[in-house]
Amino acid sequence: MTQTIPNSATETKVKVKMGDNHYGKADVRLFKVFRDQPKHEIKDVWVRVAMRGDFDAAHVEGDNTDLLATDTVRNTIYGLAVDGLTSSVEEYGKHLIRHFVEQGPKVTSATAYFTEHLWDRMQSNGEAHDHAFVRQMPKHTAVVEGDGKTFTVTSGIDELYILKTTQSGWEGYLKEPFTTLPETNDRILATVVTAKWEYQVDECDYDDVWQRVYTSLMDTFTDHYSASMQATLYKIGETVLTRCPEISRIHFAFPNRHHIQYNTERHGVTNPKSVFHADADPYGQIEGWVERA
Amino acid sequence: MTQTIPNSATETKVKVKMGDNHYGKADVRLFKVFRDQPKHEIKDVWVRVAMRGDFDAAHVEGDNTDLLATDTVRNTIYGLAVDGLTSSVEEYGKHLIRHFVEQGPKVTSATAYFTEHLWDRMQSNGEAHDHAFVRQMPKHTAVVEGDGKTFTVTSGIDELYILKTTQSGWEGYLKEPFTTLPETNDRILATVVTAKWEYQVDECDYDDVWQRVYTSLMDTFTDHYSASMQATLYKIGETVLTRCPEISRIHFAFPNRHHIQYNTERHGVTNPKSVFHADADPYGQIEGWVERA
Amino acid sequence: MTQTIPNSATETKVKVKMGDNHYGKADVRLFKVFRDQPKHEIKDVWVRVAMRGDFDAAHVEGDNTDLLATDTVRNTIYGLAVDGLTSSVEEYGKHLIRHFVEQGPKVTSATAYFTEHLWDRMQSNGEAHDHAFVRQMPKHTAVVEGDGKTFTVTSGIDELYILKTTQSGWEGYLKEPFTTLPETNDRILATVVTAKWEYQVDECDYDDVWQRVYTSLMDTFTDHYSASMQATLYKIGETVLTRCPEISRIHFAFPNRHHIQYNTERHGVTNPKSVFHADADPYGQIEGWVERA
Amino acid sequence: MTQTIPNSATETKVKVKMGDNHYGKADVRLFKVFRDQPKHEIKDVWVRVAMRGDFDAAHVEGDNTDLLATDTVRNTIYGLAVDGLTSSVEEYGKHLIRHFVEQGPKVTSATAYFTEHLWDRMQSNGEAHDHAFVRQMPKHTAVVEGDGKTFTVTSGIDELYILKTTQSGWEGYLKEPFTTLPETNDRILATVVTAKWEYQVDECDYDDVWQRVYTSLMDTFTDHYSASMQATLYKIGETVLTRCPEISRIHFAFPNRHHIQYNTERHGVTNPKSVFHADADPYGQIEGWVERA
Structure with a gap:
């Protein structure tokens, strides 16, 4: 170990800039029960949201002024689900993206990723049960991308x-x-x-x-x-x-x-x-x- | 680094002996098709076999004379399945144990572990299909232990x-x-x-x-x-x-x-x-x- | 589907009783920093605690009077760590068990399981860093069992x-x-x-x-x-x-x-x-x- | 269940065509020992190769004439490694791609993916050992893409x-x-x-x-x-x-x-x-x- 080890804090750096980048919250485990009917329905879904925009100030200067905390993203995914998750995850994706593009001062587009775990109604004592469920193997995946006005939706099957x-x-x-x-x-x-x-x-x-x-x-x-x-x-x-x-x-x-x-x-x-x-x-x-x- | 580092090859060892021990093959992925009827049936099961007995010579002296190779165990699990796996994995476990106790000169008892993946008949074009299947979530597990004459069976559900x-x-x-x-x-x-x-x-x-x-x-x-x-x-x-x-x-x-x-x-x-x-x-x-x- | 399907709620049951049983909290992800010296130390450990005792009232009658909530177990694992996790996880296991045997009205013994993730001090700019760490592959495992007075400790290496x-x-x-x-x-x-x-x-x-x-x-x-x-x-x-x-x-x-x-x-x-x-x-x-x- | 269920074998289909597609072998677990020196070296790497080209005949007509079997791809990954894997996985990627573009009648380009597990020399009895190794946490990843003449290389760190x-x-x-x-x-x-x-x-x-x-x-x-x-x-x-x-x-x-x-x-x-x-x-x-x- 001699002086030839460069010191990262003091060495002269080349000029760089940010390329494509995004950030958000991942692995938000959202579970919703629809209990207004005797036959309950459920949505069991892992959500990720990634936001794009001009985040140069945060990266280059450490200035967080215009950043939504990813903790805020989490609260929003749960909070908006109460009224906004009413049908498919694809529709909820559009709802989330509209919100984040509007809410994040620098957010110009966002992507929502979903992995929905599918549950069958449980067969109990000879009939399909009102509020009990058994998880199935395949998953319903979805990716929704957009600027808040137009959206690209990709849906999928997994496992x-x-x-x-x-x-x-x-x-x-x-x-x-x-x-x-x-x-x-x-x-x-x-x-x-x-x-x-x-x-x-x-x-x-x-x-x-x-x-x-x-x-x-x-x-x-x-x-x-x-x-x-x-x-x-x-x-x-x-x-x-x-x-x-x-x-x-x-x-x-x-x-x-x-x-x-x-x-x-x-x-x-x-x-x-x-x-x-x-x-x-x-x-x-x-x-x-x-x-x- | 001085002489105080003991050298494992030359240092004087305390007296030791083998306690309870066993060996065998694990994660043998056995798949069987029953094709004698137009409606095929399948068994999809991961098998492990562990054998117990007096294996002191192998441990203490490096003398393998009385050991079955674990590769032989694998061949046997597949080979005996042709005629021996005809109903439940629990029955096949007894069959395997009888064989290994007989075949291994020093084997006095053995344990067979099974994780059976369950598949439903596929619904295709409106009916249950003859030879297509869809994997289900839960597993059928089983542990069979015995000396070749009497057996202890434990069955289970997992996932x-x-x-x-x-x-x-x-x-x-x-x-x-x-x-x-x-x-x-x-x-x-x-x-x-x-x-x-x-x-x-x-x-x-x-x-x-x-x-x-x-x-x-x-x-x-x-x-x-x-x-x-x-x-x-x-x-x-x-x-x-x-x-x-x-x-x-x-x-x-x-x-x-x-x-x-x-x-x-x-x-x-x-x-x-x-x-x-x-x-x-x-x-x-x-x-x-x-x-x- | 005819009347021959038994109804689990009304059918006459055989007489049963509880055998060996225990309960507690698993996968508590406890992280501790020792920051009283410039060179920080860390403990990164997943903890599980299981308690044994006479829990018949809870099982048979649904009477929870003498049960600690598993949420309480979690709070305790974190809370006691502030003063009680000072050296090895094995020692902390004894500390936890003493607490739970004393605190749970029916608890006669308990077991604490640990999976400790090991981190090396990070090499940065040519020297071992004061407060940065890199995770290593092997784990230090431990199981401590006891009645609050005497303990059986098993330690291990994994992965x-x-x-x-x-x-x-x-x-x-x-x-x-x-x-x-x-x-x-x-x-x-x-x-x-x-x-x-x-x-x-x-x-x-x-x-x-x-x-x-x-x-x-x-x-x-x-x-x-x-x-x-x-x-x-x-x-x-x-x-x-x-x-x-x-x-x-x-x-x-x-x-x-x-x-x-x-x-x-x-x-x-x-x-x-x-x-x-x-x-x-x-x-x-x-x-x-x-x-x- | 009535006649309204369409039968996939007989219903009239819309006109379709293949879009971007590729195929190959994945999760080939390649291990190489360099034993020409007393100090052995090792490469422990999972390889995937995907080939692109005009595979319409195989998809549309079930005509396999111009397809390399993926089993052949596996044999090749092992076979070429004897002489061809001499330094980095990135270099071996170029070697593999050159081969597959030449060998596959319809192959116009290929991609090789690598996940290299890193092992440190084992410290034994006070010194770094000649032929024993301990696996480390991080991985060296690489993706090499090319038409056999020019290549795009992406390298990475994971875990x-x-x-x-x-x-x-x-x-x-x-x-x-x-x-x-x-x-x-x-x-x-x-x-x-x-x-x-x-x-x-x-x-x-x-x-x-x-x-x-x-x-x-x-x-x-x-x-x-x-x-x-x-x-x-x-x-x-x-x-x-x-x-x-x-x-x-x-x-x-x-x-x-x-x-x-x-x-x-x-x-x-x-x-x-x-x-x-x-x-x-x-x-x-x-x-x-x-x-x-």
Whole structure:
């Protein structure tokens, strides 16, 4: 340790400036009960809000005059939810953005991110219960971006695990020196769906669209022999765009969760496509947008 | 750095011996398809096997003569599943243990742990599909322990998120200097169920018992005003032991996932028990066995 | 759906009783700064407290009269830390237990669990900083149990990833029909250490013991050719018990994180024990106590 | 359930086309030992490769002729590492991309993603060991994108937890109806660094740059009173761009991990900025690029 260590507090700095930047509050766990009817409804959603604008004074001079505290952002997300969260998270996103653009002196646009946990009504003593719920696996995600007047909405599905045990194959692909995989016309196809879609309308019933995308996915995943994850992705996109005129395009990210037939023959046990190793990693990752032609 | 640093390779050691010990393979991801009927069935389960016995030679002398490689354990878990995994994971556990006690020269007992991921048949184009599935949230866990002749079976439920939005309170508790919580007779009760139970029979239909425990939980969670997580735990245990004569006792671990009404009044917004902060931590943790009297 | 569905609220129940049970608060994130010296010190620890006693009234009758609210437990963990958390978490555990046994009318014993995150002093501008810290990977765990007068302390290490690239093998093990693994006298040995130990003294410098265990582990992991994970476990235990007279016995849980030489020869590439697949699962799991003879 | 359910296999679909898409292999766990010197070196890295090109035939017609299997991608990542992974992951990324653009008949560009786990040499028996290592908390990330001739490289730091116990405040911010946070000129500042940076040179010693960014971060985090996370972000960027002429701009994502002084006064305990609740969520999220002016 000699003088050659530069001292960050005193060394001469190059000239710099702020590029694109934003700030806000993340992981706000908002839960709302609609209790005006005997049959309660709930919204269980994690919210993040990020604000953009000219925040140079804060960054360069440490001058916080025009900054909303992120604690204020949190209070606002809860406070506005009382009257403002009445239908979909997408609509609430627009409401939040309008507020922050108006309230933050320097805020010119904002983005709201939502991860909505979905709960089914609990089946109890033979019927669907009025005020009890069981959490489901898939999530409804949404990103709403805007300047307070116009908005870009992206909705999505996350953590939806699906598989089929047959009617899927992988054949006819390129053979080259690093290729060792055998071809098959009967494999397990398993994935964890992450989907997102954009809209060609300014307003719609976002929860209803979500439901139609979900149903389209299930219907199409099973209606054909899958020549590849890619071919199935395209077909699902086709059904979604057919059934959801509100949507302009849809993106799928499909990890191909490999189920590898275990070689039990070397131990003298015949394995009739019955026992598999559900390989955690690595996995194929197939992603793409399907758009209107 | 002087000579005072002891050298682990040459310093004189005290006399030691092995205490309780075991070894085996963990996180074996076993997937089985039953394809002999047009309606396929699946088992998706993570398996761990641990073996006990006199393994002193391996520990003390580095002599592996009598050890099964854990890789062999893995091959066996897959290999035996072809013919041996035909019903519940609990039955397969007994099968595995019998094998390992017989096969390992020094193995006197073994334990098999299972985490079974549950999948529902997929709803596609209006009907339940023959060979497509959607993963569900809760898991079926099981631990089977034995010497190859007699077995102790513990089954369980894990990661089941349930909540009710009313009919729960917390009143009349002890007030002392560190107490600040206000009493309430109308709160949200939310938990993530971890349950396990033991049997008073040597054989039964384990999957059927699991289903009855699950239904009992749902039925009882909702059938009363909950004076506390403890009181609800007891009532659920009562129903389970009533409906499942196979079970000797049942244990619940209930995190009390607090949903705290957000104070929006300080911002001039009335919050009619509508908007809550779903607090991630800390949480109350209530655990106990309910047993036959 | 017919009348055969039992109604949990009205069906006749069997006689049951509470078995072993406890409750308390979990995941209390306690952070303490010692700022009386220019060189600040910190403790960053997640705490759980569970209380045992006769809580039958709460379970069976919904009578909370003698229960401490878990919210009170939380307030207490923070409140007592101001004066009571002055050295190790183990000492603070005794302090907490004494309090809860005294304060809870029905509490006869309690257990405190700690996960302490370890931070190193930050190296800044060439020296160790007075009040800045960088978090380290391993954790210091502790469980303290007692009736307020006598205590059982278990301390531990968690999430410590270590590996060596040679001086490890696996040979001479049992060959049977399910065995396919080739023998080797030169493999990578990698594990994630979870250790815990018990004491044969009532009082000691727990942080100092932790440090000696940690050093013993590093010193011994490297000082020999490892014939197996088991043999290395035994040798490390021997060093720990030699260097730590305070400890009566120590337990290690060693996942054997397999690094499998990748078969690149089939592509015409010689792989001189150089490129490996770090297999995430499954893994061998080797566990055992080393005790004084 | 009536005929109104559309059947996805037979309904008439709208016209669609593929938008931006790519595919490849993810979570390839590559481990390399450099054993030609007595002092071994290691690289422990998770790799993902995604390929872009005209894959319409595969998506639209299920024709796989021109597709590399993702299993081939895996074999290649391991196979090329024997001779091709000799220095930084960034360099290996270029090597991989050159290969895939050449090898995939339709591949026009590719992206390689790396998460490199960092290991320190183990301290054993008083010295740094030749072939034993201990894993560290922060990660070295990298994304390399290119058409095989020119490349865009982004490098990063992830999961680096840092904090300082004083010399940080939050004052002078905007007060509005949702604001409740009190001002402070002495708080704990804690974050988990995620950083990424771009280069203004085509070639450089990427590992050396990473080390300089890391050191700059530590040096600057501590060298000033922090008026806000934003102000500290800017200052760190300034030092990085001063010390790393190779870098064109740097982005930081700083969660503000709040440490909230616990109110023990209501229990009669004075808390001299000593005991804090380390709040897990929500957190402020501050993100921005610092660029050359």
